[in-house]
Amino acid sequence: MGKVGFIGGGAMAEAIVAAITQGMVAREDIYVSDHKAKRCEELSERYGIHTSVGADSFVGTVDVLVLAIKPQAAAKAIAEVKGRVGNETIILSIVAGLTLKVLEEAFPVQPVVRVMPNTPLAVGAGMSAFACGSHADHLAAQTVEDLLSSAGRAIEVPEAAMDAVTGLSGSGPAYAFLMIDALADGGVAAGLKRPAAIELAAQTLLGAAKMALKTGKHPDVLRDQVTSPAGTTIAGVRVMEQHGVRGALIDAVLAATEKSKELGKK
Template sequence: MLTNKKIGFIGGGAMAEALMRGMLNAGLVVPSQLTVSDLTAKRLDYLHSTFGVSTTTDSQEIAKQSDILFLTVKPQVIGSVIDTIAPVVGKTTVLVSVAAGVTIATFQGKMPGVPIIRVMPNTPVAVGEGMSAMALGKYATSAVSEPVAQVFASVGQVVTVSEEAMDAVTGLSGSGPAYAFVLIDALTDAGVRVGFSRQTAVLLAAQTLLGAAKMVLETGQHPAQLRDMVTSPGGTAITGVHVLEQNGVRAALIDAVVAATNRSREMGRR
């Protein structure tokens, strides 16, 4: 579905790099289809030498020529980017924003009739294991959104949600890698405490969480069912789970997601 489509990126940071790498590795596009703009010449040189993509410092030129235009810039500068490209974006261009907290209405107000898709990806897109949620604007039909979903599927999993759910997405999967890193760090410290080197403890902790997550995704079983497979009567695992429950780990994770969701809502009202 991306054959012969011109795809542009305004902002050449880590997210743009991850998406370009994913598309190219998956064979969805060839380098000649991709153009990226950035304010930093060194960054553009890197992207050109790494992927063979075209580069420019002219965001209006990219906006004019792109069939799909990704806005991969920080939320702090999205306003000026919108003002710059709004006069030249055609109604056949699909505009995709990954700027957290910036609503579809913000774009639609400046670019009426343009298909807008808002996406919240998380940082593991950098290693091809991201989780992305898409919210579709009024003019973003399934025919318009499917190629965009393909792009994000090349760097992990993707779901479509209502825009009202985007703050909850931010609280769960958007912020979720931070929770996972805390867990890995804590398990690593525990491994050191019981006698492992830190290098070995990190490997044991990280691979264990990776394997557990993969079992959930690939078996389709409820996490509680998989937990029951590990927790034999009177054994070590159920003893450890008991301690986690005594210390409120489950409640703390729920509270963390709720707090992050509420914070996302607060930031969106600014």
């Protein structure tokens, strides 16, 4: 993959660094710049990579440049590096709301890729979606997919789908945490101690998710496998349907999607 540089050394950047240092990219080929010197020292000591307060030392030599700054700092950071990166350098942006159009205005000849990751990236279980700009070919897309997949899973989508991705996988961890908390409350109400209830709830959701991903079976099929006639599970499912849990989750995704569209217009 060659050299990878990061503008911004926050949690998302660190998650990717932690993943790619496991064999994908040599530590001496990873560069991170952050405006806090202390943060640079932390990342350097933790991962054995190059860090600096500014990006001058690496911005012109990396093969992939990851923009991992906050949206309000993006314009300034991009202005400082545009025109200094190589024509073949892949620009990978995880800046929320930053469109391919804006990115390609700053990087008119480089392959530009917009990414929407989510917070489980930090534990190697992220779900990232990416959209490619006009100069990003199959090789660039594959490079980005490999990079992101090192910390979870990644899929390519049209940029028009990015708001839906934000509403589903971007905001989705919050829905899952709410479900874990609610299931744990149910366990406590049924007599379990809180730590045990949380562990049971969290591992159950993790296991169900793994089954869906690994088997490739439709969730309805997997649900039927655990739902015996006149059994305990159908009793619980019936209550969930009565309380509109399915509809609430659908509406949550749609509401978050609409909010993402609104924010994108500002």
